[in-house]
Amino acid sequence: MKLLCDLGHTRVKWAWADGQVLSGWGSAPYEGEEGYAARLPVANAPSAVFAISVARDRNAAFAGFCQGRWGLTPLWHGSRREGFGVSSRYAPAESLGADRFAALVGVRVRHPGAPACVVDCGTAITVDALDARGVFRGGAILPGLTIAARALQAVAPALVAPVCEGRFGPCGGTTGEAVGAGLVLGAVGAIERIVHDQEAIVGAGALVILTGGDAPRISSYLTCPHEHWPHLTLEGLAVMAR
Known part of the structure; x- marks a missing residue:
C-alpha cells in the first residue's frame, strides 16, 4: 500500500x-x-x-x-497551474500551499461541476474559492485560533485565552471568556463574510467545506450550510498520487 x-x-x-x-x-x-x-x-x-x-x-x-x-x-507533490481537474489563477501557481491545492483536488473529485468554498481551519485559516469549471479563483488567509491567541498574549500578557473547549457567547463574563469569544466568533465572522463574498464570484449556493484540526469547533458556530470533511487534503493527495 x-x-x-x-x-x-x-x-x-x-x-x-x-x-x-x-x-x-x-x-x-x-x-x-x-x-x-x-x-x-x-x-x-x-x-x-x-x-x-x-x-x-x-x-x-x-x-x-x-x-x-x-x-x-x-x-x-506541489501546486500546479493546471492538473487533476483544477486550474489555478494564483501568481505564481507554485506558491499556493500544496495542502490548499490538494484540498481543491479532493473537492473537485467528490463534486465535479460544483462551485465550492474550501475552509481549512489549521495553524492558519484559509478560505479558497473554486468555481464550477474547476478554476481556483483565489482565497483569503487569516490566523488560526492558536496563532491568534499567542499573538494577542505576546503583546498583552494578561489576555490569556482559556484552555477549555467550552462554548463562548458574545458577552464573556471573564477576561478569559471574552478573549475566547473574540477569537472564535471573530474567526467565524470572518469566514462567513469571506464565504459570502466568494459566492458572488463562484456562484450562489457554493458548497462550503470545512477541514483542518479546528474545523469541528468552528463548525459548531457557523450559521451557513456546510460540510465537514476531516481528511480532505489526503483525499486530494490520493488522486495526485495515482
Whole structure:
C-alpha cells in the first residue's frame, strides 16, 4: 500500500492508500512521544511514500526518516497551474500551499461541476474559492485560533485565552471568556463574510467545506450550510498520487 503524508506547520497527517480506498488515518506533532516517528508502524512497509508539505524546513528530516525506516524516498507533490481537474489563477501557481491545492483536488473529485468554498481551519485559516469549471479563483488567509491567541498574549500578557473547549457567547463574563469569544466568533465572522463574498464570484449556493484540526469547533458556530470533511487534503493527495 502507498503511504500518504501531509506535513503541516505543526503536525503531520497520514493515511494508507490501497487503490482508491484510504484507511489508517493518523496525525501527530513533530516532537515528543506522540511524534510521527513513534506512531508510524515499522513492520508494515509501504510500497511508496507520497507527500505534500507546507513545512519545508522539515522535509529533509522527514525524508531521512522514510529512508531510514523503509529505504524509501518520499515523492513530493506541489501546486500546479493546471492538473487533476483544477486550474489555478494564483501568481505564481507554485506558491499556493500544496495542502490548499490538494484540498481543491479532493473537492473537485467528490463534486465535479460544483462551485465550492474550501475552509481549512489549521495553524492558519484559509478560505479558497473554486468555481464550477474547476478554476481556483483565489482565497483569503487569516490566523488560526492558536496563532491568534499567542499573538494577542505576546503583546498583552494578561489576555490569556482559556484552555477549555467550552462554548463562548458574545458577552464573556471573564477576561478569559471574552478573549475566547473574540477569537472564535471573530474567526467565524470572518469566514462567513469571506464565504459570502466568494459566492458572488463562484456562484450562489457554493458548497462550503470545512477541514483542518479546528474545523469541528468552528463548525459548531457557523450559521451557513456546510460540510465537514476531516481528511480532505489526503483525499486530494490520493488522486495526485495515482
